Amino acid sequence: MKAPLKARVTIMLKDGVLDPQGEAIRHALGGLGFQGVDAVRQGKVIELDLTSTDAVAAKAEVARMCEGLLANTVIEKYAVEIV
């Protein structure tokens, strides 16, 4: 029997969508004396413990979860990784 799978979903704002939270982090880093940071984007990461042992089916299922709940596909892009 194969071990259950773990999926990692990374959700970021699409390029071109303003990211005020990332901008606030960049500003705060500058205020703390950290130079050399050009741009910051913040996103979410969601780790799912799955009961499935079929990586291909699991990846498709998690993509459906992203489309249906986890990501706002109007402004966000997501990446699914089975780990």
Next chain:
Amino acid sequence: MKAPLKARVTIMLKDGVLDPQGEAIRHALGGLGFQGVDAVRQGKVIELDLTSTDAVAAKAEVARMCEGLLANTVIEKYAVEIV
């Protein structure tokens, strides 16, 4: 001249710290009919565009940013990846 670096920081609650946001996602997925999700943990991902071209120094600098601002190391763990 080497290209500027990009760092990806993943910040998750430490194991054992209650994650109500992850639990809410798990519950919502169940409500939408997605079976086979055992546990969900939610975290943050922060992508930094760096001006530095030295990967080793950049990784150490980003770790200092995590300690000083990005992560709450009492309850959160972080991982730095240079991409």
